Amino acid sequence: MxxxxxxxxxxxxxxxxxxxxxxxxxxxxxxxxxxxxxxxxxxxxxxxxxxEFVGRPTVLTPAHRLTESWGGATVWLKREDLAHTGAHxxxxxxxxxxxxxxxxxxxxxxxxxxxxxxxxxxxxxxxxxxxxxxxxxxxxxxxxxxxxxxxxxxxxxxxxxxxxxxxxxxxxxxxxxxxxxxxxxxxxxxxxxxxxxxxxxxxRDFQSIIGREIRAQTQAAIGRLPDAIIACVGGGSNAIGALHPFIEDASVRLVGVEAAGHGLQSGQHGASLTLGTEGVLHGSRSLVLQDENGQIQEAHSISAGLDYPGVGPELAHLATTGRMEVRTATDDEALAAFYEVARTEGILPALETSHAFAAARALAQDMGRGTHLVINCSGRGDKDVATISARGVPAAVGVKA
Amino acid sequence: MSGEIAKAFARARSRAEGVLVGYAMAGDPNIERSVEVFAALVEGGADIVEVGVAFSDPIADGPVIQAASERALRAGATLRRVLDEVIPPLRQRFPETPLVIMTYVNVVLALGEARYAKLARERGVAGTILPDLPPEESESLRATFDAEGLDLIPLCAPTTSAARAQAIAKDARGFVYCVSVAGVTGMRAELPPDLSERLELVRRVSPVPVVAGFGISNEEQARTLASHADGVVVGSALVRAANADGPAAAKRLCADIKRGLKR
CATH class of the missing domain: 3.40.50.1100 (Rossmann fold)
Structure with a gap:
């Protein structure tokens, strides 16, 4: 396709x-x-x-403890958070x-x-x-x-x-x-x-380096392509970069995760693929969050990168045709995933990326053991520490008081 | 083609005047008051009235019209309400003055292309200007509008090549809107020196009249352009006058500019 x-x-x-x-x-x-x-x-x-400058290729990290904890697919992390400046x-x-x-x-x-x-x-x-x-x-x-x-x-x-x-x-x-x-x-x-x-x-072309590396790295690590790749979607640059090189590989499930903000029913979210309608914003026709009069609505997400009422046209097409599955994660689910990844894998993911992790758990369990899931770890969470820490920090793990 | 726009240009020509296209924002500060502003434009001498319909993300507009859009949206302006509550009273009071809707393409898509064309024509709208719909994207909408007799008025820009301008003019309905400056709407102290040359170029190849817009705010600028274009569009200056000092101020400004358009 x-x-x-x-x-x-x-x-x-x-x-x-x-x-x-x-x-x-x-x-x-x-x-x-x-x-x-x-x-x-x-x-x-x-x-x-x-x-020489960005540090590519970024590594593909096996997430042993997440794999074990989730009890489903073998989880791999494409480490865009390790690219220079901390994101894809x-x-x-x-x-x-x-x-x-x-x-x-x-x-x-x-x-x-x-x-x-x-x-x-x-x-x-x-x-x-x-x-x-x-x-x-x-x-x-x-x-x-x-x-x-x-x-x-x-x-x-x-x-x-x-x-x-x-x-x-x-x-x-x-x-x-x-x-x-x-x-x-x-x-x-x-x-x-x-x-x-x-x-x-x-x-898409410049970001597709992510997916091309995933291809080569999974071939080297497991001798085949992964069974699924999951990425968060705001405007969609990391998602299209990770997913595009696999569009024609029917065996690879492509999954995008949108911000459900305070919940899909709350009216405060960034889920334009899930709840948007066809419209024109910022120069292209795509799916957008708008009212019945064509006025663009304000999006909401705890992550500024997903706080956008539109989405790239190619992702809208992949979602509409069913080639890409679309899932969502709320602010709270993303926050929980942030700490889970921090404490299970030693990585502080960006809040945007945390949405992909939040939805990956159910996907991995659904896929089952013996399958391989790549999560695009699109960025690191340093930029988000003020937002996250303002909500309080959970107690340390494994240390006696 | 509605023909009404051509008649308005012919009337002005017979009086040895350039056409004044006067713009204001429907629903600024509210629907009823804005009808008074539009009426004031006609009473001040506007030959064609451009009815702005607000959009949340007006990328072609400068600060004055952006602020007007925000006021109109807060007042509950929608394309549907403009067609129902602004166009009919204007049509009734000024049956000869062509009314042209200016908005962004998403607002029209949301109502439905065919539904909009039909409603607009029924209410007496003569044409439509969509600044974010370049020729490459306009084919289907133009066909829909043509079927109803609603003019899709195209824009030419300072960056448009001569060949492209020719193609735009060839497919034009109503008039060609020549954007005077590379930039957004809003008053400019000075217009680019090559503007008259560009206007002449488009005029030579255009089967319909050519007007200049963006940046024009006073009698002097209108006078300079009157010999190179069939008319001028004045927007931000009228919106500012109406907002700051009411309909009468917009009317006075129209009369001033109209004086500049006498040949």
């Missing part, structure tokens, strides 16, 4: 719903990207930077910033929610000597102080966005507005597998 039906379209989803001012820039980007893809030296340079986001920003440089753009802009994509963009810009501005919802600026500092330390300008709900969605609106006014010399690095064509394709 091929998910891209025509250029920029994934079944009903995708496309390029942007102001006319941006269309020529998107056409230019599409052309420049195609030329870069056809140029072996570009691919070699991306690979070299991923190896850097895979894409290295690729796109190299593309920006190749296109002769002098200025780079990006949007960010939790700040991971902003940090990854600022990092790549620092590495290649480009100026960087990151748009971030004012509310997120307040609650993600660590990443705001990291971006500033890396030389980026962080621009708080005061409009709308003052979160990721508004940061993306503002980045697009600024891009419209500076489009000739500015490259916009989108971090999600969302946005207008060709972004969903570009982000």
């Amino acid at each position: 091929k998910s891209e039906t025509v250029a920029g379209r994934f079944g009903r989803y995708g496309g390029r719903y942007v102001p006319e001012t941006l269309v020529p820039a998107l056409l230019e980007l599409e052309e420049a990207y195609a030329a870069a893809r056809a140029d072996p030296t570009f691919g070699e340079e991306v690979s070299r930077v991923l190896r 986001k850097i895979n894409n920003t290295v690729g796109q910033v190299l593309l920006a440089r190749r296109m002769g753009k002098r200025r780079v802009i990006a949007e960010t929610g939790a700040g991971q994509h902003g940090v990854a963009t600022a990092t790549a810009c620092a590495l290649f000597g480009l100026s960087c501005e990151v748009f971030m919802g004012a509310l997120d600026v307040e609650r993600q102080a660590l990443n705001v500092f990291r971006m500033r330390a890396l030389g980026a300008v962080v621009r708080p966005v005061e409009s709308g709900s003052r979160t990721l969605k508004d940061a993306m609106n503002e980045a697009m507005r600024v891009w419209v006014s500076q489009v000739r010399d500015t490259y916009y690095v989108i971090g999600s597998a969302a946005g207008p064509h060709p972004y969903p394709t570009i982000v």
Whole structure:
């Protein structure tokens, strides 16, 4: 099964719903990207930077104690949390910033929610000597102080966005507005597998290194492909990266986990694949959380990275066609999974990633012994310690008082 | 084509004037008051009224219209309510003034393309402008609108190449909306020096009238553009005037700009 039906379209989803001012820039980007893809030296340079700077390949860790505790499938962790800057986001920003440089753009802009994509963009810009501005919802600026500092330390300008709900969605609106006014010399690095064509394709291609490594590493470790891969889904960049190389392998179950926030019935969640309807947001047609009048609703999740009312068009297509199963995890389930993984495997996963772990337990049990499940450990949880610790820390384990 | 828009341009031409397309936000500050604002635009001399329908994520709009959208949404403005409560009274008071809806594509999709086209035409809407629907994505919607006689008015931008502008103009209904500046809506002290040249270029190939919009806020700018375009769109300046000083202020501004459009 091929998910891209025509250029920029994934079944009903995708496309390029942007102001006319941006269309020529998107056409230019599409052309420049195609030329870069056809140029072996570009691919070699991306690979070299991923190896020498990002630390790829990231390891595939057998999760012995989780496997034992859950009593089902053998669990493996794809350790994107060990990539430089602490999450998978850097895979894409290295690729796109190299593309920006190749296109002769002098200025780079990006949007960010939790700040991971902003940090990854600022990092790549620092590495290649480009100026960087990151748009971030004012509310997120307040609650993600660590990443705001990291971006500033890396030389980026962080621009708080005061409009709308003052979160990721508004940061993306503002980045697009600024891009419209500076489009000739500015490259916009989108971090999600969302946005207008060709972004969903570009982000997916740069993130697919995750899935390609999973393929090679499971072949080496168990002599075959895994039976299932599970990843959290916000906009969907880590999920599409981990899952895309397996779309045509019918034996591999692909599972996405969305944020159920305070519960799917609460109206406060980020479950656009589960409860969204078809609509146009940020330049592409996909599944979005909206009211009956077409107004986009505010999403909610304890994890800023899943706090987004849309989702990438390719994932919407994979979910609609049934190729990808969609599950959900609430804030509380994600928090519980955070501590479970910390105390069972010695890894502090990001809150986004904790959603994948929360849903993986039932999946592993359902799959049963003798099967293999890969969890995409998309990022590390350091950025989330303030959010998590504010809710109190459970007692230590195995130590007598 | 509704034909109404062409008639409005013909009337202005016969008076040796450029067309003023006046924009305001439906539901700002509430539905009833906004009807008064639209009426004031016509009384001030607007030849075509552009009725803004708010969207939660207006990526083509600057701060003035963003704020107006937020006020309208808080006041409960929806596309359906605009069609039911704003369009009919305007139609009744000003039967000759074409009414054009400006909103974002998602708002139309949510109501349903065919349902919107039918309702809009029934209520007397002449055309629709969707700033986030470029030509590549507009084919099916244009066919639906054509079937009802509702004009899908396209936009050209400063970044649009001559060949692309020609293709856009060829498929245009109503008029071509030439975006004057690379950027979002909002008043600009200065318009780009190459604007008149770009307008002439589109005008040469366009079978329908060409208007300039984005950034235009005063009589002087209107006068400069009057010889290069068939009309101008004024939005943010009118929204700001109506919000700060009421319908009468918007009416006065329309009259000022209209003076600049006399040839």
